[in-house]
Amino acid sequence: MRIDGSYLTAVPTLHPAALLYSPGNEESFLHGVLKAVKAAAGVPVNPPPSVRLNPTPGDTRQFFAAHADWAFDLETPRDNHGTILSWAVATATEALVYDHGVTNRENFELFKERFPQGDGLRIVQNGAFDLPILRSYGFEIPWDRVRDTMIAASILDPDDYVNLGHLGSKYLDVWAWKHVKQDLLRYNALDAAYDYRIWEVEKATLAQTGQLDFFVKSIMPLLGAVIVPLNEIGIKLDVAHRKEIQDKWRSNLATWSADMKQHFTVLCEKLNIPYSLPIGPSGALSSKQVATILYTHLKLPEQHHPKTKQVTTDKSALKNLRRHDSTGTVELLLRRSTYKELEVHLNVKPDPDGRVRSRYVLGGDEKHKEFTEKGSARNRDKGPATGRLASRGPNHQNVPREARVIYIPTYPDWSFLEADSSQIELRLTQYFSQDEALAEAIAKDAHLYVTWRIDQTTGLYGFNCSYEDLQAEYRRGNVQVAQARQECKKISLGWSYRMGARKLEGATGIPYSKGIVALEGLTATFPGVVRWWDSLVSLVKQQRYIQNPFGRRRYFIPSEVPAICNFLSQSTAADVLFDGQLRLMSELKKRPSIGRLVATVHDSNLLEGPDLELDTLGCIVRSAMEHPVSHLHGLRLPVNIKTGKNWRDLK
Numbered sequence: 001m002r003i004d005g006s007y008l009t010a011v012p013t014l015h016p017a018a019l020l021y022s023p024g025n026e027e028s029f030l031h032g033v034l035k036a037v038k039a040a041a042g043v044p045v046n047p048p049p050s051v052r053l054n055p056t057p058g059d060t061r062q063f064f065a066a067h068a069d070w071a072f073d074l075e076t077p078r079d080n081h082g083t084i085l086s087w088a089v090a091t092a093t094e095a096l097v098y099d100h101g102v103t104n105r106e107n108f109e110l111f112k113e114r115f116p117q118g119d120g121l122r123i124v125q126n127g128a129f130d131l132p133i134l135r136s137y138g139f140e141i142p143w144d145r146v147r148d149t150m151i152a153a154s155i156l157d158p159d160d161y162v163n164l165g166h167l168g169s170k171y172l173d174v175w176a177w178k179h180v181k182q183d184l185l186r187y188n189a190l191d192a193a194y195d196y197r198i199w200e201v202e203k204a205t206l207a208q209t210g211q212l213d214f215f216v217k218s219i220m221p222l223l224g225a226v227i228v229p230l231n232e233i234g235i236k237l238d239v240a241h242r243k244e245i246q247d248k249w250r251s252n253l254a255t256w257s258a259d260m261k262q263h264f265t266v267l268c269e270k271l272n273i274p275y276s277l278p279i280g281p282s283g284a285l286s287s288k289q290v291a292t293i294l295y296t297h298l299k300l301p302e303q304h305h306p307k308t309k310q311v312t313t314d315k316s317a318l319k320n321l322r323r324h325d326s327t328g329t330v331e332l333l334l335r336r337s338t339y340k341e342l343e344v345h346l347n348v349k350p351d352p353d354g355r356v357r358s359r360y361v362l363g364g365d366e367k368h369k370e371f372t373e374k375g376s377a378r379n380r381d382k383g384p385a386t387g388r389l390a391s392r393g394p395n396h397q398n399v400p401r402e403a404r405v406i407y408i409p410t411y412p413d414w415s416f417l418e419a420d421s422s423q424i425e426l427r428l429t430q431y432f433s434q435d436e437a438l439a440e441a442i443a444k445d446a447h448l449y450v451t452w453r454i455d456q457t458t459g460l461y462g463f464n465c466s467y468e469d470l471q472a473e474y475r476r477g478n479v480q481v482a483q484a485r486q487e488c489k490k491i492s493l494g495w496s497y498r499m500g501a502r503k504l505e506g507a508t509g510i511p512y513s514k515g516i517v518a519l520e521g522l523t524a525t526f527p528g529v530v531r532w533w534d535s536l537v538s539l540v541k542q543q544r545y546i547q548n549p550f551g552r553r554r555y556f557i558p559s560e561v562p563a564i565c566n567f568l569s570q571s572t573a574a575d576v577l578f579d580g581q582l583r584l585m586s587e588l589k590k591r592p593s594i595g596r597l598v599a600t601v602h603d604s605n606l607l608e609g610p611d612l613e614l615d616t617l618g619c620i621v622r623s624a625m626e627h628p629v630s631h632l633h634g635l636r637l638p639v640n641i642k643t644g645k646n647w648r649d650l651k
Contacts, residue, residue: 157555414611
């Protein structure tokens with residue numbers, strides 16, 4: 001219920017939920033008001049399902065005979081997710097729920113027997129969690145007939161988070177049921193029944209928005225073919241090598257701590273402030289302490305997070321502050337930031353078999369603030385709108401290059417093989433925009449070509465030479481050319497996100513005067529891209545959404561210009577990669593001794609396999625990932641392949 005992007009909250013006294021109102025809680029508030037209005041008007045809300053506790057085997061057989069489609073849900077203890085405490089099967093109106101014990105052994109065997117049978121759907125919330133548990137109990141999983149309401153929700157509304165209680169409120173207008181968790185069986189039963197109802201709404205909405213075929217044929221197959229295998233396999237950790245790196249890291253940290261103490265002694269005297277070293281025993285500083293040092297004592301320009309707009313001292317902010325600081329404090333803090341980042345990823349805990357397993361999801365690490373019924377706030381994971389796979393616990397996408405050396409193939413005579421889809425978003429931008437200059441850039445060193453074109457258009461760097469001469473200088477190690485190329489790489493990224501010069505300065509530290517000239521140069525260099533972006537913004541003004549060639553749709557408000565301009569390339573890249581992964585996993589399933597997929601990060605897939613089979617594995621990977629994309633008129637997108645004995649040193 002939005003008017004020009006603002007929530008209508010003009011009925012503050014109709015429901016007790018009004019007492020919990022605060023910015024960010026509009027959705028819960030409005031749902032409460034809506035329910036109160038319905039109740040006052042005598043309009044019934046969705047009635048709860050009938051629940052049968054521990055029914056007889058005869059009743060269980062009757063349920064399975066009567067229903068082809070049904071939802072299921074498992075409850076497990078927090079400290080042992082592999083053990084089932086209770087389980088439930090349900091339709092929209094009835095739920096059967098069972099203690100998992102001796103008295104229900106026959107019922108459980110009926111559940112296992114009927115699970116793969118027939119042609120009905122098996123509806124689940126978070127199948128990546130529940131289905132491996134069932135498989136460990138001997139269940140055969142009909143992957144082609146599984147429908148995951150959490151994944152469906154991430155397709156329908158990628159800007160929202162996807163837990164079951166929230167979806168129940170969003171799609172069903174049911175009263176909250178999560179507070180009955182102390183009554184395990186009833187809680188379990190309601191989860192299953194409401195999950196069934198959620199799928200009914202999601203299925204209708206997917207069909208209405210033209211995404212049902214995309215969801216069934218392109219997205220759901222990922223669960224059994226890619227997501228669950230990745231969650232189960234993991235990557236082997238080189239424990240001995242990790243200890244060597246940790247020892248070196250601790251030595252470097254001790255040196256840093258000593259340098260910091262000496263530095264602050266001198267700095268405090270110079271600034272004529274009381275000497276109070278804000279460093280704990282481990283050498284760590286809180287963000288508040290760092291902010292005090294930089295913004296109160298050194299009076300450096302405050303840096304703000306691009307999304308939250310809050311004052312920040314993160315790594316990006318420190319890099320931007322380098323040029324403003326003449327005391328060396330920022331450089332010292334950057335050293336600590338690097339050590340801290342490395343520490344997080346070096347201290348990752350392997351499973352008992354020595355492997356590190358991430359949890360792959362169709363989502364990312366962004367957070368959405370959720371307000372509970374008591375009004376307190378907590379963060380929930382939500383996915384990025386591009387729809388790409390992300391990993392958590394640990395997040396492989398954030399592992400710094402130095403820490404990747406601790407990941408090794410499973411066996412000594414195996415190696416890693418990494419297939420990186422080269423410049424896939426850039427190539428898709430060119431495909432959609434048909435910009436000839438961008439096609440030329442892709443055929444060359446794209447960032448160096450952009451540097452050359454900016455210089456040709458604006459004279460910003462004063463090279464005044466041909467592209468071939470600039471390339472020769474770069475290859476000879478010309479520092480000025482290398483620095484210009486790196487700077488233009490940042491400018492190009494900012495330009496692709498439709499940043500102005502002021503925002504670019506805040507994000508990268510590139511001076512406003514230089515940024516405005518460079519951005520104008522890029523706009524003049526790639527006019528086809530700009531025209532395409534403008535057409536996307538116009539399209540959103542007309543229909544409020546963009547739909548990519550695979551069928552994935554996302555809704556926007558017209559002011560979300562950067563997201564509008566990037567969605568088509570980013571989401572299509574995600575779906576092209578999914579298409580290739582499904583083809584790759586199908587081929588590897590036929591020849592499991594050749595190798596296996598162990599991780600996927602951004603635009604790359606990391607596999608491992610026997611050294612003697614690497615050439616064959618590389619051919620399989622290249623064939624799968626470079627296959628002509630039917631949704632893009634047979635476009636081929638190349639991959640770069642590297643191999644090595646650890647994840648860092650791939651060549």
